[in-house]
Amino acid sequence: MTQTVSQENKSPSNAPRIAFVVSHTHWDREWYLTYHQFRAKLIHVVGQALDLLERQTEFRHFLLDGQSIVLEDYLEIHPEGAARVKRQVEQGGLSVGPWYVLADEFLVSGESTLRNLQLGHKIAAAYGGVQKVGYMPDSFGHIAQLPQILTGVGIDSFIYTRGNGDEIESLGHEYRWRAPDGSEVLAVNQCGGYCNAGGLGHGEEWEVHTQRSIDLQLARERIRALFVEMGKLSRGDIYLLSNGCDHCPPQRGFDSILAELRREFPTTLFKHASLTEYISAVRRAGCAALEYSGELVRGRHHFILSGVWSSRMYLKQWNDRAQALLSDYVEPIAAYTHFCLGREYPRGLIEHSWRLLLQNHPHDSICGCSTDAVHRQMVPRFTGVVDTGEQVLRDVLVYLTPTFARSQKDDMHTSICVLNPLPVSRSEVVERLLVLKPVGVDTTRLCLFDEWGGRVPLEIVDISYMDRFWGFDYRTELSGESQRRLLETNLDHFGNRIHKNDHASECRDRLLLIRFIARDLPPVGHRQYLLREDEAREADQRRGKGGGTAAGRVMVSGDTLENEYYRVNVHNNGTFDVFDKATQKTFRGLNRLEDTEDIGDEYDYSPCVHSETITSDESVGELRTVDEGFYGRIECEFNLSLPKSIGPDRSSRLADSAACGVRARVGLGTGSRVIEVELLFNNAAKDHRLRVEFPTGVMTDTVVSDGHYYVNHRPIEQPVGSDWRQPPAGTYPQQDFTLVQDGWGGLAILNRGLPEIQAKRSDSGEVTLSLTLLRAVGWLSRDDFATRRCSGAGPHLPTPGAQCLREHRFEYAVLPFVGDYLAADVKGIVRRYRTPVLSIQGVEDQHVPGRSGLLQQTTARTCISAIKRHDERDTLLVRLYNLTSETVEETLVFGRAIAAAWLTDLLEEREGELPVRSQDELVIALGAHAIKCVEVEFA
CATH class of the missing domain: 1.20.1270.50 (Glycoside hydrolase family 38, central domain)
Structure with a gap:
């Protein structure tokens, strides 16, 4: 035997004292293969891991990627394996949880992140125990409140790969990550990622899926190089070797590889162990000396993939x-x-x-x-x-207002139920399409009454007669908007069955499009309104669309909408100007479309060498009034001519163009502080990015974006990152809104499901907010564009569906405000925009009268994110968080007498009893940016 021990068996000077080898698989449930295809592979991976663990060799532990859904997927195919799984979890051989799935944090809500942890804990606990480590190996960045969320479920550590900028050079791989409320977790950045010791003994990681023989020299060289890299930023002598990678089975030849590494590095203790054991050792060693606060959304050493x-x-x-x-x-x-x-x-x-x-x-x-x-x-x-979800709501509303009376003659007595799901009282414009019998009702005498007999101003916008269609009922649609879309579909296909005169047969229904203002709706409660004939109908209750100048209505004149707060002028290129009556300030050129080519992939945007930007500035469309009265809407329709695609060499856009139809609807309601936009865009072009721009006129260095139990304050100027793996793209993720403000106030852009935005400063310093509407690309991944250092992020597979060639509907809104956004209750206004009231038509017979409501919050400085029944007990669970950096007291007022109340952790387990201020009130003190859960038992 010629093996020597002189040079090879001397550990390098930067070899660790302890190297924790954690065997794992990273399980992308669906990616370049479908869920079903990957699951066919999963059952073999889990089966091999169980076999190895049961043999009681050096292979002592396997990590199922921190997500409990892997167990569900495996056991659905092999339910007979449940006892094997539970035995290994209980014995510490298999680690599961704490998550249900490894989600992207920025693209889901804070509540979704928390429900993910709750469900992951529930499943893992049922099979023997939860891995209490915040393991997020491959998520594309991390939210600022994650340390508080983790500590709230009893987790004090966090292991991750992506998200750091230059700060990692001073922090090191081990540091303390602090949430805005002060909660801390021990954070460990995985040097080289979650595959840093995957496929040992192979030249390429993918060879682990083959039967190729193990080369121990390659294993030695791989670990030696890894130790060198880890030594540069590790703050201790305890290293994490992640022995696995994407969809990998357990390492073949593990015992011989581990024995070889122990011979090669005699001063290092190699331990095949769990992440829990590794974290305990790092914590005992005191490696994490420095602290960091803030979200992790940069690409210093790893791609962030912001596209x-x-x-x-x-x-x-x-x-x-x-x-x-x-x-x-x-x-x-x-x-x-x-x-x-x-x-x-x-x-x-x-x-x-x-x-x-x-x-x-x-x-x-x-x-x-x-x-x-x-x-x-x-x-x-x-x-x-x-x-x-919609059927559950429909059933609730029909319970409150039955569709049919007990007697057919009582079907004539129409009731309209309006339900407010938010924990604040509010007044809103309600639109409903009523279905009435064709005879027996004089529409010129119809009046609307509240539950106390008071008349409610009513607009009868339109009357039609329609042949009955079987299989659906307009009355049980949840909103006037959904009714309108259903009616428009029928108009398109059955226009010959719609009549506008009063001569109708018995088989035709009478359709009334009405609007009214539902005032002072109870918080998390409902009101009933009754439609009756009355000879004393008030003068402002009218039929048709004429006028629009009466008090309390939106004035519509030509290209102008006006309510008590704003005057909006709509231009024939789809842009509009807003005059704010409170500040006498005008915002000009809002809603400008901007389109550039995109030669990137599904992960990232990239312009080409000869970039070309096209705007809607020169577009000329047709303006028309769509609605007026309690709600005014002006529509502008035009074509935006875009290059059909990029050229064959991907250096410029084609000269050939495609006409993309645009229909911009700008709306303003009575009493509303937001200007709503619905933009319909028929995408007929490939390889491009479409954004809508809002010049704010605000001069500031900071952009404010809604986040997860937190509002992020971010610098507009981002790092250059010239030596980063992926320099910043300029864009940021958002939840419900983004705004900029200065000393007098500001402008907020609200959205429904549009999570990407950019703040850009002009040469004069004024900020323009650019909201991304669409990115059309044709590849899962490519390696030939500049914004990602010409490197692929996944398989090079064509994805023609990602070109999104179809009609799209985008919803967003503009909110000017005075003063600071907190004082202006921007968050509350945004929630009202994003959470319209529900309404339904029924009958008066057996309807449930309105009442005070379930729950009311009393300060605008907190936000309630969850109101639900406790999962295990017949109690109410309320989750709320502090929007500010100061301690806030929130008084919660309930619609029932309270018997007892408790604070709970984020798993909703009781921590301590709360004093009840009065029979229906609780006072909750929330520290800066704190998330709290309150459990209430009613008397």
Whole structure:
């Protein structure tokens, strides 16, 4: 035997004292293959891991990627393996959780992130125990409040790869990461990523999927080089070797490799262990000396892949709709009818919907950076969530206002139920399409009354007669907008069945499009309105669309909309100007479309060498008034001519053009502080990015964006990052809004499901906000563009579906405000814009009268993110957070007497009892940016 021990067996000077080898697989549930294809591989990976663990060799532990859904996917195929899995989890051989899925943090809501942890804990605990390590190996950046979220569920550590900028050079790989409220976790940045010791003994990591023989020399060289790199930034002598990679089975020849490494590095203790053991050792050694606060959204050593914030925007819109439906509508409304009206809480349907939604949140799924087949399979999950949630709401509303009376003659007595899901009282314009019998009602004498008999100003906007269609009922649609779309579809296809005169047969229904203002709606509660004939109908209750100048209505004249707050002038290129009556300030040129080529991929945007920008400045469209009265809307329709695609050499755009139809609808309601925009865009072009611009006139260095239980304050000027793996792209992620402000006030841009925005300063210093609407690309990944250092981020697969060649509907709004955004209650106004009231038509017979509501918050300095029944107990759970950097007291007022109340952790387990201020009030003290959970038992 010729092996020597002189040079080879001397450890390098930077060899660690302890090297923790953690065997794992990183399981992208769907990516370049579909979920079903990957699961066929998963069952073999899990089976091999269980076999190895049961042999009791040197292979002592396997990490199932920190996500409990892997267990569900495996056991659905092999339910007989449940006992094996549970035994290994209980014995410490298999680590599962704490997450349900490894989600992208920026593209989902804070509530979704927390529900992800809660479900992951629940599943892992059922199989023997939860890995209490905040393991996020491959997420594309991390939110600022993650340390508080983790500590709130009993996790004090965080292991990750992406997100650092230059600060990592001084922090080192181990440091203390602090949330805005002061919560801290021990953070460990994985040197070389989560595959740094994957596929040992192979020249390429992918060879682990083959039967090629193990080369021990390659294993030695790989670890030696890794020790050198780790030594540069490690703040201790304890290293983490991640022995695994994407979809990898357990390392073949593990025992011999571990023995070889121990011979090669005799002064290093190699331990095959879990992340829990590694974190304990790092904490005992005191390696994390320095502290860092703030989100992790940079690309110093690893790609951040910021283009995923706008890839396949339709997925982001679906997700926004589904999340809001569950957390802002279904849960609070179901809680209201359960605790205040005694109706059964639909716990099973709600839990199923959250689980289905979370299955669309893995980073390769929600980011839109997978194959067309993967993303086609996501849409049925979203529709399943939306269909279930909307049916739950429909059932609740029909319970409050039955569709049919007990006696047919009483069907004539029409009732309209309006339901407010927010914990604040509000007044809103309500639009409904009423279905009435064709005879027996004189529409010229119709009046609307509240529950106390007071007349409510009513607009009858339009009257039609329609043949009945079987299979649906306009009355049970949840909003006037959904009714309008359904009617427009029928008009397009069955226009010959619509009549505008009063001569109608018995088989035709009479359709009345009405609007009224529902005033002082109770917080998380409902009101009933009754439609009756009355000879004393007030003068301002009119039929048709004439006028529009009466007090309390939006004035519409030519190209102008005006309410008590703003005057809006709409131009024939789709832009508009807003005159703010409070500040006498005018915002000009808002809603300008800007389009550039995109030669990037699903992960990242990139312009080409000869870049070309096209705007809507020279577009000439047709203006027309669509609505007036309590709600005014002007529409501008035109074509935006865009190059069909980029050229064959990808250096410039083609000369051939495609006409992309644009329809911009600018709306303003009575009493509304937001100017709403609905933009319909028929995308007929490839390889481009479409944005809408808002010149604010504000001069500032900071852009403020809604985040996750937090509002982010970010610098407009980003680091150059000339030596970074991926320099900043200039864009930022957002949740519900982004704004800029100065001493007098500012301008906020609100959105529904549009998570990418950029703040740009002109030469004069004024800021323009650019909201991304669409990014159309044709490849999953490429390696031939500049914004990502000419390196691929995944397989080079064509994805023609990512070109998004279809008609798109984008919703956003403009909000001028005075003073600071907190004092102006921007967050509250945004929530009212994003959470319209619900309404339904029914009958007066057996309808449930309105009442005080379930819950009211009393300060605008906090935000309530969840109102629901506790998952295990028949109690109410309220989650709220402090928007400010100061301690705030929030008084919660309930619609029922309180028997007892508790603070809970973020897993909703009780921590301590709360004093009850009065029979229906609780006072909650929230420290700076704190997240709190309150559990209430009613008397």
